[in-house]
Amino acid sequence: MIISNASINPYEPPRSDPAVENPLAIGDALLTFERLEFQTELTRRDIRDGIARTNIRTDLVSMRTLASIVIFFCFYIGFLSLVASPNSTVALLLSIPIVITAALLVVRYRALCRAVNLNAHRCGPIHGYIDHDMMMIVHADQTRWMKMEHLVSVGRSRNTLTLCFDATQMQFDVLPLRAFADRNRAVMLAQRLSELRPPCPIQVIDPRRQVLADDVAVCSPAEDAAFFAGGIYADDIQDTVLGRKWRRGLLRFTLLFGLFAVTLIVAWFYFAGFTWFGIVVGLVLLFVLSKPARSVIKARRATLSNAEPLLMSSGWFDAAGQFSMATTGQSKANWSLFEATEVTGNMILLKIKGSDMYHLVSRGQCRDEAAWEAACEFVRKFGPPASP
DSSP states (O other), X not given: OEEEOOOOOTTSOOOOOHHXXXXXXXXXXXXXXXXXXXXXXXXXXXXXXXXXXXXXXXXXXXXXXHHHXXXXXXXXXXXXXXXXXXXXXXXXXXXXXXXXXXXHHHHHHHHHHHHHHHHGGGOEEEEEEEOSSEEEEEOSSEEEEEEGGGOOEEEEOSSEEEEEOOTTOOOOEEEEGGGBSOHHHHHHHHHHHHHHSOOOOOOSSOGGGGSOOOOOOSSOOOTTOEEEEEEEOHHHHTTSHXXXXXXXXXXXXXXXXXXXXXXXXXXXXXHHOSSXXXXXXXXXXXXXXXXXXXXXXXXXXXXXXXXXXXXXXXXXXXXXXXXXXXXXXXXXXXXXGEEEEEEOSSEEEEEETTSSEEEEEEGGGSSSHHHHHXXXXXXXXHSOOBOO
């Protein structure tokens, strides 16, 4: 199954997702729609527009809106203050919310770039179909089957339909409307789907992926395939390249955020002084700054806890590639999809080319030692070179 080293956005606290907890009967709602086929060349610009312009990521929308509000009030209040009492202290005080806004916009830009990078491997020729039961999409190196009942959220713009089957919102399926032969029907479908599954907050972990799927596989394994089924836990990942990236990312965030917070608070009290006004505003700043810190701590606790699996998956390796299945869908990947591998005593990691996404299989998912050795042998024989 796929997992990423992308950080949870600290400005979007985890909340319950109604699309995950109370799934709608999407199939029944779409019975009037016949199968719609699509085919196009998906570009990086399409993916960026599909994430940014459809507003499917609510955290990006919130940061953009908040930044716009702060900028407006800074200019408005600053203009009035400088006209009434033109002095350097007022200008310095107003520079603090401007710095916060600039930081907010930088965080939003980096989050958008990260989201695009996580989905960049899907660029290239694609074709497939959508009907009331299934979305099937064929890439150059991978074919995926996603049940419409597991759709989490949908975003749309004038030229793009974006679907998300992942409650953590790391992966998106971007479909430019030019891909559909009948654009009018595609627009109607996009409108209906966005009504059924509007954009929703990010989840730290998709709870549906913590349950082993019991669906029938759409593909058949080779006779000598190496099978796996079960859960992947935080301890399985700790000594891998992905675990080290997680720790470095958390350390980098802690240092940068701590430096920014301390500098901001010290600057505020230096200019405002320890007056009642200065103390009240300082406490407000502390509260605002504590929210992303608490969110990151909560996210990391969830991803580093062994109380529950990070995900459950099943599938197999064979000479053709890897097949994996989770409750949210199924995937058949050729070996050419991957650009690097890492095989440790407990984990197999397959890095998707041009992306920061990984397919993971743990030793505990294999039935016995022979199955684990067979899986490792397939990776060594047919997979890409090991990570340096």
